[in-house]
Amino acid sequence: MKEKILPSLVLTIIAVIVCGALVLANELTKDKVEAAQKEKISSSLSETFGDAAYTELDKAIDGIDKTYSGDNGTTIFEITQDGYAKGGLHVLIGFDKEGKLCGVGFLDMGETPGLGTKVRDQKSFTEQFIGLTEKTEDFEPITGATFSSKGMKAAIDKALDAYNDQLGGAAK
Numbered sequence: 001m002k003e004k005i006l007p008s009l010v011l012t013i014i015a016v017i018v019c020g021a022l023v024l025a026n027e028l029t030k031d032k033v034e035a036a037q038k039e040k041i042s043s044s045l046s047e048t049f050g051d052a053a054y055t056e057l058d059k060a061i062d063g064i065d066k067t068y069s070g071d072n073g074t075t076i077f078e079i080t081q082d083g084y085a086k087g088g089l090h091v092l093i094g095f096d097k098e099g100k101l102c103g104v105g106f107l108d109m110g111e112t113p114g115l116g117t118k119v120r121d122q123k124s125f126t127e128q129f130i131g132l133t134e135k136t137e138d139f140e141p142i143t144g145a146t147f148s149s150k151g152m153k154a155a156i157d158k159a160l161d162a163y164n165d166q167l168g169g170a171a172k
Contacts, residue, residue, distance in 0.1 A: 073097030
């Protein structure tokens with residue numbers, strides 16, 4: 001009987017100790033992780049859309065993670081979109097005060113290095129969307145990064161829809 005209970009008891013004790021260590025590690029690092037994430041978003045906003053005071057809006061929009069407003073008149077959407085990888089594109093897509101798409105910034109890239117990452121690395125790809133005020137089917141995908149290109153196009157379309165339909169943007 002002892003041979004049957006002892007292994008299960010030892011495994012249970014190990015699992016409880018490991019879970020406790022994970023909870024402790026989470027408690028000790030969660031504030032630092034949150035601060036680092038906020039700093040990453042803040043620097044990406046300034047880098048992509050210029051120096052301004054950016055505030056997070058409380059408006060919930062389907063398909064949009066967060067919405068930011070800059071005191072320079074920009075509206076920026078944070079979007080996580082599937083490319084080749086599920087949730088592989090974590091981007092900021094912004095509109096100027098005239099309602100034109102004015103920039104695309106990348107917070108995280110989970111796409112295949114050297115292939116899917118070309119949507120971030122080849123500036124000509126994202127530049128083709130600058131100035132859009134409504135969705136278009138006319139875009140040039142990157143050869144070899146078809147899924148990532150289509151994922152970026154879907155993120156752009158989400159942002160355009162959100163800006164025009166939810167915020168009364170330029171296309172109205």
